[in-house]
Amino acid sequence: MIPWGYTVPAVAAVAVVVAAELTVLRTGLFRRLAYWIAIVIVTGFQIPVDGWLTKLSGPIVRYSPEDISGWRFPWDIPVEDFLFGYALITAVLLVWERTRPREEQSP
Template sequence: MGEYTLFTIVAVLGVLAIEFFWLRTGILRTAQYWLSMALVFFFQIWVDGWLTKLSDPIVIYYPDQFSGIRFPFDIPIEDFGFGFAMVTLTLLTWHKLTHRRAE
Protein backbone atom coordinates (compact mmCIF):
# COMPACT_ATOMS: atom_id res chain seq x y z
CA MET A 1 0.00 0.00 0.00
CA GLY A 2 1.39 3.37 -1.02
CA GLU A 3 1.95 6.20 1.41
CA TYR A 4 -0.69 8.41 -0.21
CA THR A 5 -3.28 5.66 0.11
CA LEU A 6 -2.28 4.96 3.72
CA PHE A 7 -2.36 8.65 4.70
CA THR A 8 -5.76 9.04 3.04
CA ILE A 9 -7.21 6.17 5.05
CA VAL A 10 -5.68 7.55 8.26
CA ALA A 11 -7.06 11.04 7.51
CA VAL A 12 -10.59 9.81 6.81
CA LEU A 13 -10.69 7.48 9.81
CA GLY A 14 -9.10 10.14 12.01
CA VAL A 15 -11.71 12.75 11.11
CA LEU A 16 -14.54 10.27 11.63
CA ALA A 17 -13.06 9.28 15.01
CA ILE A 18 -12.81 12.94 16.02
CA GLU A 19 -16.49 13.42 15.18
CA PHE A 20 -17.87 10.22 16.69
CA PHE A 21 -15.74 10.02 19.84
CA TRP A 22 -14.83 13.60 20.72
CA LEU A 23 -16.72 16.47 19.08
CA ARG A 24 -20.07 14.75 18.49
CA THR A 25 -21.47 17.68 16.51
CA GLY A 26 -23.93 15.54 14.55
CA ILE A 27 -23.25 17.36 11.28
CA LEU A 28 -22.74 14.08 9.42
CA ARG A 29 -26.46 13.42 9.91
CA THR A 30 -27.56 16.67 8.26
CA ALA A 31 -28.65 17.27 4.69
CA GLN A 32 -26.74 20.57 4.67
CA TYR A 33 -23.46 18.75 5.29
CA TRP A 34 -24.03 16.27 2.45
CA LEU A 35 -25.13 19.04 0.11
CA SER A 36 -21.93 20.93 0.91
CA MET A 37 -19.90 17.78 0.25
CA ALA A 38 -21.67 17.27 -3.08
CA LEU A 39 -20.71 20.83 -4.05
CA VAL A 40 -17.13 20.30 -2.94
CA PHE A 41 -16.83 17.08 -4.93
CA PHE A 42 -18.49 18.63 -8.00
CA PHE A 43 -15.88 21.37 -8.16
CA GLN A 44 -13.09 19.02 -7.09
CA ILE A 45 -13.85 16.76 -10.04
CA TRP A 46 -13.44 19.60 -12.54
CA VAL A 47 -10.36 21.19 -11.00
CA ASP A 48 -8.61 18.00 -9.92
CA GLY A 49 -9.52 16.36 -13.22
CA TRP A 50 -7.78 19.17 -15.08
CA LEU A 51 -4.73 19.05 -12.80
CA THR A 52 -4.24 15.28 -12.95
CA LYS A 53 -5.34 14.35 -16.48
CA LEU A 54 -2.92 11.77 -17.81
CA SER A 55 -2.78 13.35 -21.26
CA ASP A 56 -1.15 16.54 -19.91
CA PRO A 57 -0.75 16.42 -16.11
CA ILE A 58 0.13 19.43 -14.03
CA VAL A 59 0.32 17.31 -10.86
CA ILE A 60 2.14 14.01 -11.22
CA TYR A 61 1.76 11.19 -8.71
CA TYR A 62 4.52 8.67 -8.11
CA PRO A 63 2.87 5.36 -9.10
CA ASP A 64 4.10 3.40 -6.08
CA GLN A 65 2.61 5.92 -3.63
CA PHE A 66 -1.09 5.49 -4.43
CA SER A 67 -3.54 2.75 -5.33
CA GLY A 68 -3.43 3.45 -9.06
CA ILE A 69 -7.23 3.72 -9.20
CA ARG A 70 -8.27 6.87 -11.03
CA PHE A 71 -11.87 7.98 -11.45
CA PRO A 72 -13.23 10.13 -13.09
CA PHE A 73 -10.99 12.13 -15.43
CA ASP A 74 -7.85 10.38 -14.20
CA ILE A 75 -8.28 11.63 -10.60
CA PRO A 76 -6.64 9.37 -8.01
CA ILE A 77 -9.41 8.24 -5.68
CA GLU A 78 -7.25 9.18 -2.71
CA ASP A 79 -7.80 12.85 -3.60
CA PHE A 80 -11.48 12.44 -2.69
CA GLY A 81 -10.58 10.97 0.69
CA PHE A 82 -8.30 13.89 1.47
CA GLY A 83 -10.94 16.33 0.23
CA PHE A 84 -13.51 14.70 2.49
CA ALA A 85 -11.17 14.75 5.50
CA MET A 86 -10.05 18.35 4.98
CA VAL A 87 -13.50 19.85 4.43
CA THR A 88 -15.15 17.74 7.12
CA LEU A 89 -12.55 18.62 9.75
CA THR A 90 -12.92 22.30 8.86
CA LEU A 91 -16.71 22.13 9.18
CA LEU A 92 -16.50 20.17 12.43
CA THR A 93 -14.13 22.72 13.92
CA TRP A 94 -16.21 25.65 12.71
CA HIS A 95 -19.39 24.09 14.07
CA LYS A 96 -17.83 23.32 17.44
CA LEU A 97 -16.30 26.79 17.84
CA THR A 98 -19.44 28.69 16.82
CA HIS A 99 -21.66 26.62 19.07
CA ARG A 100 -19.26 26.97 21.99
CA ARG A 101 -19.51 30.76 21.73
CA ALA A 102 -23.31 30.55 21.66
CA GLU A 103 -23.48 28.59 24.93
Protein backbone atom coordinates in the same frame (compact mmCIF):
# COMPACT_ATOMS: atom_id res chain seq x y z
CA MET B 1 2.08 -4.05 -2.24
CA ILE B 2 0.44 -1.35 -0.13
CA PRO B 3 1.03 2.19 -1.42
CA TRP B 4 2.17 3.85 1.82
CA GLY B 5 3.12 7.23 0.39
CA TYR B 6 -0.33 8.66 -0.35
CA THR B 7 -3.02 6.00 0.01
CA VAL B 8 -2.49 5.05 3.64
CA PRO B 9 -2.37 8.67 4.87
CA ALA B 10 -5.51 9.47 2.83
CA VAL B 11 -7.45 6.59 4.37
CA ALA B 12 -6.06 7.42 7.82
CA ALA B 13 -7.13 11.07 7.46
CA VAL B 14 -10.72 10.03 6.79
CA ALA B 15 -10.66 7.54 9.67
CA VAL B 16 -9.27 10.12 12.12
CA VAL B 17 -11.80 12.79 11.17
CA VAL B 18 -14.77 10.42 11.32
CA ALA B 19 -13.56 8.92 14.61
CA ALA B 20 -13.06 12.40 16.09
CA GLU B 21 -16.64 13.32 15.26
CA LEU B 22 -18.14 10.09 16.53
CA THR B 23 -16.14 9.83 19.76
CA VAL B 24 -14.97 13.29 20.83
CA LEU B 25 -16.58 16.23 19.04
CA ARG B 26 -20.12 14.87 18.63
CA THR B 27 -21.41 17.89 16.74
CA GLY B 28 -24.07 15.92 14.89
CA LEU B 29 -22.70 17.16 11.58
CA PHE B 30 -23.10 13.80 9.84
CA ARG B 31 -26.85 13.86 10.53
CA ARG B 32 -27.38 17.18 8.76
CA LEU B 33 -28.58 17.33 5.18
CA ALA B 34 -26.75 20.65 4.73
CA TYR B 35 -23.44 18.88 5.42
CA TRP B 36 -24.05 16.24 2.74
CA ILE B 37 -25.19 18.89 0.28
CA ALA B 38 -21.95 20.79 0.98
CA ILE B 39 -19.92 17.62 0.33
CA VAL B 40 -21.71 17.14 -3.01
CA ILE B 41 -21.06 20.78 -3.98
CA VAL B 42 -17.36 20.56 -3.06
CA THR B 43 -17.00 17.28 -4.97
CA GLY B 44 -18.78 18.82 -7.95
CA PHE B 45 -16.14 21.55 -8.12
CA GLN B 46 -13.28 19.21 -7.26
CA ILE B 47 -13.92 16.90 -10.22
CA PRO B 48 -13.28 19.36 -13.08
CA VAL B 49 -10.40 21.12 -11.32
CA ASP B 50 -8.67 17.99 -10.06
CA GLY B 51 -9.40 16.23 -13.35
CA TRP B 52 -7.64 18.99 -15.26
CA LEU B 53 -4.68 18.98 -12.87
CA THR B 54 -4.17 15.21 -12.89
CA LYS B 55 -5.18 14.16 -16.42
CA LEU B 56 -2.78 11.54 -17.67
CA SER B 57 -2.62 13.12 -21.13
CA GLY B 58 -0.87 16.22 -19.78
CA PRO B 59 -0.67 16.29 -15.99
CA ILE B 60 0.17 19.41 -14.05
CA VAL B 61 0.33 17.40 -10.83
CA ARG B 62 2.08 14.05 -11.01
CA TYR B 63 1.96 11.19 -8.57
CA SER B 64 4.59 8.56 -8.07
CA PRO B 65 2.86 5.35 -9.21
CA GLU B 66 4.20 3.39 -6.26
CA ASP B 67 2.70 5.88 -3.80
CA ILE B 68 -0.92 5.69 -4.97
CA SER B 69 -3.41 2.86 -5.34
CA GLY B 70 -3.67 3.35 -9.09
CA TRP B 71 -7.44 3.74 -8.93
CA ARG B 72 -8.38 6.83 -10.90
CA PHE B 73 -11.95 8.02 -11.36
CA PRO B 74 -13.28 10.07 -13.10
CA TRP B 75 -10.92 11.75 -15.60
CA ASP B 76 -7.77 10.24 -14.17
CA ILE B 77 -8.30 11.64 -10.66
CA PRO B 78 -6.58 9.46 -8.02
CA VAL B 79 -9.19 8.31 -5.51
CA GLU B 80 -6.84 9.43 -2.75
CA ASP B 81 -7.54 13.06 -3.73
CA PHE B 82 -11.22 12.56 -2.88
CA LEU B 83 -10.32 11.00 0.47
CA PHE B 84 -8.02 13.87 1.43
CA GLY B 85 -10.58 16.40 0.17
CA TYR B 86 -13.35 14.81 2.23
CA ALA B 87 -11.18 14.69 5.36
CA LEU B 88 -10.07 18.29 4.95
CA ILE B 89 -13.53 19.76 4.34
CA THR B 90 -15.08 17.67 7.10
CA ALA B 91 -12.35 18.62 9.59
CA VAL B 92 -12.85 22.33 8.87
CA LEU B 93 -16.63 22.05 9.26
CA LEU B 94 -16.25 20.08 12.49
CA VAL B 95 -13.93 22.69 13.98
CA TRP B 96 -16.32 25.41 12.81
CA GLU B 97 -19.24 23.69 14.50
CA ARG B 98 -17.32 22.95 17.66
CA THR B 99 -16.04 26.52 18.11
CA ARG B 100 -19.23 28.27 17.02
CA PRO B 101 -20.81 30.27 19.86
CA ARG B 102 -23.87 28.47 21.17
CA GLU B 103 -27.12 30.29 21.56
CA GLU B 104 -27.82 31.12 25.16
CA GLN B 105 -30.50 28.99 26.67
CA SER B 106 -33.50 30.77 28.07
CA PRO B 107 -34.36 30.15 31.71
